[in-house]
Amino acid sequence: MKRGIRLLGVLLIMIQAVQAQELKSPNGQLKMSFELKKDGTPTYQLFYKNKLVVKTSKLGLELKDDKTSLLNNFSLSDTKTSTFDETWKPVWGEEAQIRNHYNELAVTLTQKETERIIMVRFRMFNEGLGFRYEFPTQKNLVYFTIKEERTQFAMAGDHTAFWIPGDYDTQEYDYTESKLSEIRSFSEGAVTENLSQTSFSPTGVQTSLIMKTNDGLYLNLHEAALINYSCMHLNLDDKNMVFESWLTPDANGDKGYMQAPANSPWRTIMVSDDARDILASKMTLNLNEPCAIEDTSWIKPVKYIGVWWEMITGKGSWQYTDDLPAVQLGVTDYSKVTPNKTHSANNTKVKRYIDFASKHGFDAVLVEGWNVGWEDWYGHSKDYVFDFVTPYPDFNVEEIHAYAKSKGVEMMMHHETSASVRNYERHMDAAYQFMNDHGYKSVKSGYVGDILPRGENHYNQWIVNHYQYAIEKAADYKIMVNAHEAVRPTGIARTYPNLIGNESARGTEYQSFGGSKPNHVTVLPFTRLIGGPMDYTPGIFEMDISKLNPENHSHVNSTMANQLALYVTMYSPLQMAADLPEHYEQFMDAFQFIKHVAIDWDQSIYLEAEPGHYITVARKEKGSSNWFVGNVNGNDARTSKISLDFLDKDKKYEATIYADAKDAHYKTNPQAYVISKKKVTHKTKLSQLSVPGGGYAISIMEVK
Known part of the structure; x- marks a missing residue:
């Protein structure tokens, strides 16, 4: 009997082993x-x-x-x-x-x-x-x-x-x-x-x-x-x-x-x-399916500027007038209201941005607040908020399109849905056709607020399907999508590479809403960016927001060198120079890095990394021998030590280093930076200070 029990035990172990x-x-x-x-x-x-x-x-x-x-x-x-x-x-x-x-x-x-x-x-x-x-x-x-x-x-x-x-x-x-x-x-x-x-x-x-x-x-x-x-x-x-x-x-x-x-x-x-x-x-x-778009020639990385930061900071406004307590599209007559003096999306200002983009080699200009309906766009559980095709009286779509085209600059569309996804789907074909007709090749969409239909959530199955529908429908019109407030990406951009960016995390705008932790950008690449690129909107040079809006006492918790490094460490084929043109004109020597840095790459090498503390990345520009290096630092000062052994052994290079000054600090002295140049080769080793909330950026160009 004992022998039989032992045999049964062995048999059970064998059965369990088969299951493993x-x-x-x-x-x-x-x-x-x-x-x-x-x-x-x-x-x-x-x-x-x-x-x-x-x-x-x-x-x-x-x-x-x-x-x-x-x-x-x-x-x-x-x-x-x-x-x-x-x-x-x-x-x-x-x-x-x-x-x-x-x-x-x-x-x-x-x-x-x-x-x-x-x-x-x-x-x-x-x-x-x-x-x-x-x-x-x-x-x-x-x-x-x-x-x-x-x-x-x-x-x-x-x-x-x-x-x-x-x-x-x-x-x-x-x-x-x-x-x-x-x-x-x-x-x-x-x-x-x-x-x-x-x-x-x-x-x-x-x-x-x-x-x-x-x-x-x-x-x-x-x-x-x-x-x-x-x-x-x-x-x-x-x-x-x-x-x-x-x-x-x-x-x-x-x-x-x-x-x-x-x-x-x-x-x-x-x-x-x-x-x-x-x-x-x-x-x-x-783990995603191969590309589903047969002709991808129209999908191209974009470096852009935009009429955006001044509204985020409260310097300007999205709405055209302060007279209207409510708007009904097709009923409200904007010719009978008094324009406010803060509406940012006006012809004069947008042309100023187009001129700046053309002069400095940017691909596109984003304009938010160009279309009617912003006077009561949020917080009213309102279904029909925007039609995505009707401009305010001070924004002439045809005139702006012609002016941008004459300057070699594209316009980037903005579709804020106010989270009324049902309304967006009703108008999507007309909105995308409007973009085709007026030369807009990319759209920044937004989903701010509680989802309509009421009771749905931003991340449930029905709404996830809406985001996917928007991407696929955009592909039919050869339009690239940058979705904000949508579900965080999960590699879908392999299958639909016209999804060139998402927000779906705490971006730069929160620096104007009270500030983010100085080590925030040392965490995002380990978390949010695992699923795909983020439209983080870096490049802020004026950290004291009260200088734009005296009523806003927020502070950008970053040094200028850190802001430059983000163009390398926060990978995206969609990169914005988010600050105002006049701020870049004050620091043109530092702005040169934003102008030069690539947005598409042949090779990327992660040189240093510790979540919450630091990240250092080197990337080789697609189709070029140029390299760019970025380092972002967390809460504590450290010395970054890297080797340039990734450079071609048979070539010589000149490195331009944009670094924190010794007395720089994200809070007390964020605009303190130094720029230096030096000849480098694959044997060069660099040792560079990164202050709290700081970092450095390097452009490495081949010397012919």
Whole structure:
């Protein structure tokens, strides 16, 4: 009898071993173990260099109005492994070529009671793991509603994290640095005022989430290819250090409506003992589908200026008049009102910006506040706010178009939807055709305020689908999109490279709303930029906002050298010189870097990196031998030490260094900078001071 029991035990161990599947990264440093528990619950673990980094974590989805969810009672019905290795060329990017190399494990699971089938597809890259749920065509799972996705990420310790609060409507928060166990105690102070916000949990955080373990590993949790699904947040069980996915609900509280065949976005976990690997990773892009646009010749990076900062600071206004308590489009007669003296989008001022752009080689000029309706655009739950085609009396669309064309400058359209996505979709074709007719090749769209239809959130499935619809519709009209207040990007720009930028985080405008932390820009590349480029709008030279608007006492918490470095460290094919032309004219020697810096690259090398403390990047201009280096620094002064060994061994160069002066400080002396020139080669090593909130920028030009 004892022998029989022993044999049964061995048999059970063998059965369990059959259920366990392993997948390694191409370099062998990462290993994932998938296993079904005794009750048929799918789980996984993740190891880095034989060290456990994600403990046993459950997989599955809870369904609404269904007694049997997709959580357990599964059996393993099939497994398939494969290897993939390709190199592809992005339309624009940090690199001219990107390698997509991974090992894959596809696990097919059958639920015993229901005979429902799901597949979990794992892809292991050298820098991390991606996995998603797939729902093949079948009789017993056709239409279903997700109550909650129950994906877990069980951390192996109480890591240090840089996080923003979980919120269904905004990512515009400063980052908080704390232990995971401290998130609950910091959460109330981390939630700061925004025009639309919906927090859901005192331990809820948003992705992309960067963490550092006590023994020096860097972990990043995020998602890729967010298509027809709700945006994922993370909710922390802070007793056990287990994150669980938390999807954004719709107005009914539902998390997603699915029809098989379908799949979820990829859930991603990056791991490295070198922070630079996280920044350099292209895993998020690689988990998206290849480019869906056949002719991409019209998609080009853009360096622009704009009529924007003066309204943000309160120096100017978006609205044309102060007479109107309310506006009804098609009814309100603007010829009968008194224009105010602050409306910024007027012909004279816009021509001044066009002249400046033409003189200094900028591609485009953005103008906000050009169209009727700004007098009561926000806060009234108003559906029909803008029509996106009717200008104010002091903005002549045809005249401005002709003037810009004569100067070799393009105009950038602005569409503020006031979060009425239904209204935007009604007018989208007409608005995009209007752009085609008047020479606008790119649009900055905005979604400020609570979403209409009422009760919907900025990040739920229905609204995510709207953002995608806007991108695809824009592609039909050969228009590039820069979406603000939209869901944070998840690598979609690989498939639709006309998405040349997003905001979707706390950008430079908040420097005029009270200021951001001086180390904010040392965190964003580890978090928000993991999914795609950000329209951060750098280049502010006048840090004292009261000099623009005496009633605004905000301060830009950055030195000028730091502002210059952002053009390199905050990667984007869309870069704005955000300050006023008159401020650039006061510092033309420093402005030269903004004029010269590239916005599209052949190669990018991350030289130094530590989240919250510093980032140093070198990038080679596409189709050129020129290099640009940027360093941004956090709260404490440090000396950056880099080697220029990335330069061509057979060439000589001249470096122009834009650096913090010794007495510079983001708060007390932000405009103190020094510019120096020196001959350099691949053997040159540089040692450079970066003050608090400071940094440096270097242009390196080949000497012929």
